Amino acid sequence: MPNLTLIDGSSYLYRAFHALPPLSNANGEPTGALFGVVNMLRTTLKARPDYVAFVSDASGPTFRNAMYDKYKANRPPMPDELRAQIEPMLAIVGALGFPILRVNGVEADDVIGTLALEAHEHGIDVLISTGDKDLAQLVRPGITLINTMTNTTMDDAAVVEKFGVTPAQIIDFLSLTGDTVDNVPGVTKCGPKTAAKWLAEYGSLDGVIANAGKVGGKIGEYLREALPTLPLSRQLVTIKTDVSLDVTVQQLMLRERDVEALRELFTRYGFKAALKELDEGAAGTTLAETGIGRQGQAIAPQTSAAVLPEPKPQAPALAAAYELVTTQVQFEQWLVRLHDAPLIAFDTETTSLDAMQAHIVGISLSVQPGQACYIPLAHDYPGAPTQLPREEVLAALKPILEDPARPKVGQHAKYDMNILSHYGIAVQGLQQDTMLESYVWNATATRHDMDSLAKKYLGYDTVKYEEVAGKGAKQISFSQVDLETACRYAAEDADITLRLHHALWPLLEGQPALRKVYEEIEIPLVPVLAGMEQRGVLIDVGELRKQSQQLGKRMHELQQEAWQAAGHEFNLDSPKQLQAILFDELGLPAKLKTPTGQPSTNEEALEAIADQHALPRLILDYRGLAKLRSTYTEKLAEIVNPRTGRVHTSYHQGAVATGRISSADPNLQNIPVRTEEGRRIRQAFIAPEEWRVLAADYSQIELRIMAHLSGDEGLVRAFQEGGDVHRATAAEVFGLEPEAVSANQRRAAKAINFGLMYGMSAFGLARQLGVDRGEASDYMARYFSRYPGVHAFMEATRERAHRDGYVQTLFGRRLYLDNLSARNQALRAGAERAAVNAPMQGTAADIIKRAMIAVAAWLKGRDDAHMLMQVHDELVFEVRADAVDTVREAIRARMAGAAELRVPLIVDIGVGKNWDEAH
Known part of the structure; x- marks a missing residue:
């Protein structure tokens, strides 16, 4: 079937101008937009369309200005740097052989609409190359939009996914939302979601108008205020499809390019790669190999960076x-x-x-x-x-x-x-x-x-x-x-x-899925995190000082024990002295080496030999207490804000690849909870008088996400029945009734449940459980035989990662994995482990972010509760004592409702005078 490509030249010229830096040629003439447009033309020519036209706005007013004198009245004048590139652009487009259409009294969209429907009626497939959302109203079977800047297409389904309405409803959708750039009135504060909701409920703009009296709240008032202007808005956004044209679709053929004109233009504007191709006698009808573009740019990111001249210092x-x-x-x-x-x-x-x-x-x-x-x-x-x-x-x-x-x-x-x-x-x-x-x-x-x-x-x-x-x-x-x-x-x-x-x-x-993550998760989270940072958390400085003294006393005791174990005194903080004692004097094996080839004394190295002598464990305990003291019990007291009397952390949204929020200055997410001393630090995080600390924690969220994503019947059933999932897993793996599972068997099942999500090998499991590798391999084989859906999910995820180069969360967030094709086996294996884990860890991150947004919306305007901290899968609040019951259930409902999974999201909530009591 023949095809027609219609290029929205005006749209691409503006977008290229704003996307690219202000490049210029040797004479100082601006060239950035020219580069962008030629990139787009390169993509179009490579597709070899049967018919093609480059459509641009003509100068002067259009029929819409006569209809509404304020139409586009708010638009700032065209920048001189852009205006200067219009004529050169048209000259290059013409010299490349493109038919150029500019019709007075109408916009480029109207010319495109007229030609698209004419071609459609003659059985010609139409591809509209644009970034303009208004043209979505033309989409139907046989008419598709393509954005060559992002290499994405938009058919009927994509329109619905992006806007929440069908192409036939786009005109009504745009009438309701209006357009501040074009000064189309619309309905005040009616955004895309509201417009889509109304059209889903009432079918059309006429239906919305007829039912305006039923819409409540302030938005309902705005809708009723806009009723007189909505018919005008509809006229302004409707693309005219009956423009009188001097050409037919069949006349829109690509002409032979004007080599001499192109040589002059490419020379003038510094298109060195294109000029080189021209002089070398490259093919005359495509620019597929000219590589005009810039690597990593929004425009043609796959092209070579060597093609464009380096931007001059700006x-x-x-x-x-x-x-x-x-x-x-x-x-x-x-x-x-x-x-x-x-x-x-x-x-x-x-x-x-x-x-x-x-x-x-x-x-x-x-x-x-x-x-x-x-x-x-x-x-x-x-x-x-x-x-x-x-x-x-x-x-x-x-x-x-x-x-x-x-x-x-x-x-x-x-x-x-x-x-x-x-x-x-x-x-x-x-x-x-x-x-x-x-x-x-x-x-x-x-x-x-x-x-x-x-x-x-x-x-x-x-x-x-x-x-x-x-x-x-x-x-x-x-x-x-x-x-x-x-x-x-x-x-x-x-x-x-x-x-x-x-x-x-x-x-x-x-990328609709990524845009949704951005618009519905990341952007709404910014004011939530800002509010948490501004509020801060109350610290009991006296309690911290007391703990610091106790830690110092215990560190002194460990020092004495370490000296006794070594047989003499030494500096516990000196790796060099410790290295000599462990490996020279005591003759312990050096399991790990430093980059310089010396025996390592880091945490991993000491853990590896902790079962062979008392000294490594004493050093590990000493270091753990020293870190607690320097990082928390002493530092937290020093950084209490004198203005607020609280400690204020900084939450980072853009630091962790999986989507997790991180915390710094101070890092409140790394307070150890596995040791008594670490847990005690939480006692210093207190509530004011007449208030309480409330801690709400998702229960086994990543394992629940695994059940959802894998759809494994056994794992899903274990969560749906609401029992002890680790005991249920042990019962499956060891072929026992749940009540017959021993503590060690439950521990093994728990290690498997969580270890698999992080790509744990049989060797790693054996090490964690203290069993031989064969026994650990047997455990894993039994696990996968009982939970085949988990194994299938892991294999499918690895395959998708190798195919696509990335994996996704439940909500569409992507994690790119560069080392999937690395020659180094360790790097490749690490990337595959990350591929399996990232969908779960990333989905957990998305869920708690969604929960924070929902809870913050509920808390807005209330003075009896404040969100203070986000720590992994936990949210910590400060709640007035007389409001605890109400707030607790509201938080539980919103956290549990942050995602719809095959299994329930369980939220454990505790309350106390300090953070430790709330656990």
Whole structure:
């Protein structure tokens, strides 16, 4: 069947401009958007369509402007750098042989719609190359959208998955949501979920209008207010499909390219690889091998980085567009820009990386790539120019930053939200965070700090903090940096944040499952974590000091015992002295070596010989207590915030590849619980007078997830019956009645249950149980014979990982595994173990994040309970004593309802005056 490809040139030109860094040729002419468009054309030409057209907006007003004079009135003027690339783009497109269509009075979408339906009626398959959501209304059997920037297609099913409505309902969907960029009115605060919900319930826009009186709450009021303008919104978003055209589909044939014109254009704009191909006489109708693109970019990420010239240093060029705001007139001009902006990038400069101790020094803002401002608020070096009053600036920004209807983007925005909270600003409307966009797209591709992301996704080297503030002992506070230098650094942060979003967002848009993880888990979690960090946890400093003294006393006793075991005194903290005693004097075997070939005395090495002499165990015990003392009993008392009287940790969303949240400064997730001394530290985490600590912990969540994902009947049944799953497993493995299972058999079953999820081998199991390898292998063989679904799941997961290069959680989060094809067997085996474990560990991470979001929503507005900590599968709260019963059941219900599994999610909840009592 013949096919037609329609290229939405206007859409791709804009997206390429915002996705790529502002490249330029030797004459300083901008070329970034040109590179992006030619990449898209390369993909199109490689497919060899029968018919093709490049459709672009003509200049001047359209029939929609006559219908509604405010249509697209809020759009900022086209950047000069982009406008300068339109004519060169059309020249290159024409020279490549593409028919170009630009029709006055209508938009490119209308021309595309008309040609798509004409081709469809003649039995021609249509592929629309675009990133514009409005064109989804054209999708039907035989008409498909393709986004060549992300290499994703959209048919009927994909439309439903992405928008929650059918293609036939897209017009009504867009009418309800409106469009702030195009100034389509819509219904105030009606987002995609609400629009999809209404259309599912009432069928169409007319049905929604007819039933508007039934919709309750504030959103119902907004719907009724919008009733007079909804018919207009529908007209504005409906693509015209009867445009009078001078060509038919059959006339849209690819022409022979103009080699001489291409040579001149490629030379002028620095397309060196394409020019080389041209001069070498490469094939004349495709650009399949030109490789115009940039590795790792949103555009054609599979192409070679060597094709594009390296981006020139941009800081000097961009600095001209960075404004240092020190006058009221400048500030008011930026307030107007913020009010009209479709997306606001913001960033703060402060005196410290500790968000709970830092003071704000300045704030940077950007609403358009390449343009940003820095508003200094507290630079206090000698001779510093006058700056706008901090209180007045923040008071003016407060309504904008707190407006949930004004979308905002940040890079690790949680930090900035915490800083602004000190000044009475509760940031709302955070729709995007570039750190999290990168993290969800590929958690292991790079670090997710701004410098790393700018280098990877924009090919841009940012100004580093050390370049403006110095290094080491000579480093100065940012408040001491001169304003011009500070502006260059700080404004760049906001600008690059906006540019990164334009580069990363198209990637997520093309992957509905990843976009869902981002929009429904990671972004809503940011304010939840920020609130927990701001609240902090109350610490009994006196209890910690008492424990520190007790630990010191026990360490002294262990030192005496170690000296006795060694036969003389020595420094227990000296690896060199310990090495000589263990391996030279006592003659113990050196099971592990250091990188330099010396016998190791690390924890693993000492554990390996702890059964052969008393000294290794004494050293291990001593080190464990020393770590507890230095990390917790002494440090926690030192870092109590003097302003709040509490300890404030920092939760990291973008640090663990599986999706787990990590904790730092201090790390509250690594407090040992297997020793009495470790558990006692939790006694210092207390509730205020008349309050209680409530700890809610998922029971065996990863094993339950294994049951769900594998669907193994025996394992599912064990959980559904609600008994002791380890005893049930032992009964299956050893062929016994549950009541006949011994303690050792249950222990073996527990080790298998949990060990398999982490890829434990028979050798590892034997070591853990203290049995020989043959017996451990027999246990595992029996386990898999009784739970064949588990074995099948593990094998299928490994196969999928090798096939796809990644594994997924239940909710669609991906973990890429680079070492699956490594030549090194140990690396390959480790990647396969991770492949089996990651879906469970990652799904557990997603579930507790979903639970935190649900619980936080329930707690919003309440003053009788606060979420304090997240520790692995546990959430810790501070609850007023008289509200414990109500809060406990509400938390249990929301945690248990965070996922629908084949087996129940059980939540164990304890309450006490301190964290230890709550267990």
